[in-house]
Amino acid sequence: MSRIRVFTGHFGSGKTEIAINYALKLNEEGKKVAIADLDIVNPYFCTRDKTEFLESRGIKVISTPKELSNAELGTVPLNTLMVFNDKSYDVVLDVGGDDQGAVALGQFNKYFKEEDYDMYFVINTTRPFTMDADGIIQYINDIQKASRLKVKYLVNNTNLSYETTVDMILEGQKIVEEVSNRLNIPIAFTAVREDLVDELKTKFDGNVFPIKIFMLPPWRQSME
């Protein structure tokens, strides 16, 4: 396991949810954690929207300063370099969608050459362009090329938002397994919303990663 984890995927695959949950997991394990929002593609629903919450847990958030977060600069935060220089941190990089988003990683190539990294590719098979192995493999190739990095693990994050079922996740698992076999890349875990964990575990004995959902529209947020 490397200190630096990079989360990539097709946009809408759920990278940000996985990245935030992964950072929280590392934090709960007692590690010193930094999460960097390198999403230069999406204007809404980004890790930076949860800065206050994450910092309250003691997680360092690296993102475009708040006063510029709506300026669409298309740049990564300057202090991203910190994650490579300060090796006391366990790092989660949340990278924007598709190959366009992954371009942002290219500039850090020399650091990735010096230090090993784990790049995860997040897959949701209910998304129109990643419903089958061929579509997914094309995205993996595009992102590897744009980022100049190699995907080391796959993540099955098949979900249909609030209409997700366990059968759907298992159907997605088969497709992700096919990708895994064809590319010889292992599946790190299957992400599942906390309330579906017990049901999934009765039908599936792979590695399950329970997640909380953070990116919610206002009418689905708790009503305090």
Next chain:
Amino acid sequence: MAKKVLMKGNEAIGEAAIHAGCQCFFGYPITPQTEIAAYMARRMPQVGRVFLQAESEVAAINMVYGAAGAGVRVMTSSSSPGISLKSEGISYIAGAELPCVIVNIVRGGPGLGGIQPAQSDYFQATKGGGHGDYRMVVYAPSSVQELVDLVQEAFDVADQYRNPVMIMGDGMLGQMMEPVEFKERQTTRNLPEKTWAANGLRGRKIHNVINSLYLKPEELEAHNKKLQQKYAEIEKNEVKYELYNLENEVDIVIVSYGTLARICKNAIKMLEKEGIKVGLIRPITLWPYPKKAFDEVMDKVKLGFISIEMNEGQMVEDVKLSVNGRKPVFFYGRSGGMVPTPAEIVNKIKEIVGGAK
């Protein structure tokens, strides 16, 4: 039943248009609608249709004018300042009586404004935007599924009345992801053949001409009268709205549209627990405005109506015209990309109800 997929509102607009037989898409990027153009750039060539990124919004709307004049289904999309640029073209399209679909995924204004969700283009969409005596059907969906259904409906309505139709959503609707289904649908409308299209002679003796220029005042007035008759017909046939929690008597009725109506529904549930009964009129067409919904519920309303908007009160005038002095009309709004929380709405309504009791 088609399999459900998870899509961003903006992507779903593109796919819905493809399902509706949209042959050409002309666009120009602007947040928060850029994914529409990005999706079309990928998908339109796959299905053998035309995607073109124009050099500007003005160019894009004039390409729409041309394609619509040739009789094909065509769509463009933009966001607030981009729609301002398109407004001249929209007026020409309305004047020349051409069908097309225009999408506005609204950001905050005026001016360059900001990229967060807003409903600040209500006036622009429903009261003209462009110049002249024209009207345009405006749909305001509140979920990604409704967005898909209304995009498909919009193409039919445009063809039936030979008129531009707008789909208007806030940035939230464009950016959020929800499960959607693309149903195989057959229109129930009797759509006229496009015998007016400028698509070659095709056995005719005289070329069809697409035009909005009338030099004789008598002719222009007659043309305007004809348009007004068409608009009256649309007002009669095409009004859409949802009534929520209005089966019984209520203290107050919220009037709200788009994704904000979903936040209002949360507020209504919270108020119910405190013994305050609140109904909701959700206009789905902003023009034609659902005046008859107000007549329908008037007898059930104790205190009055409150228009809740993500702008500084642009819909209040239509609410007042619909209520027509029968009850007081209140307003609550946030703007500039600030989205009201259910708790804020609850407090505002408690203030009104408490003051009245």
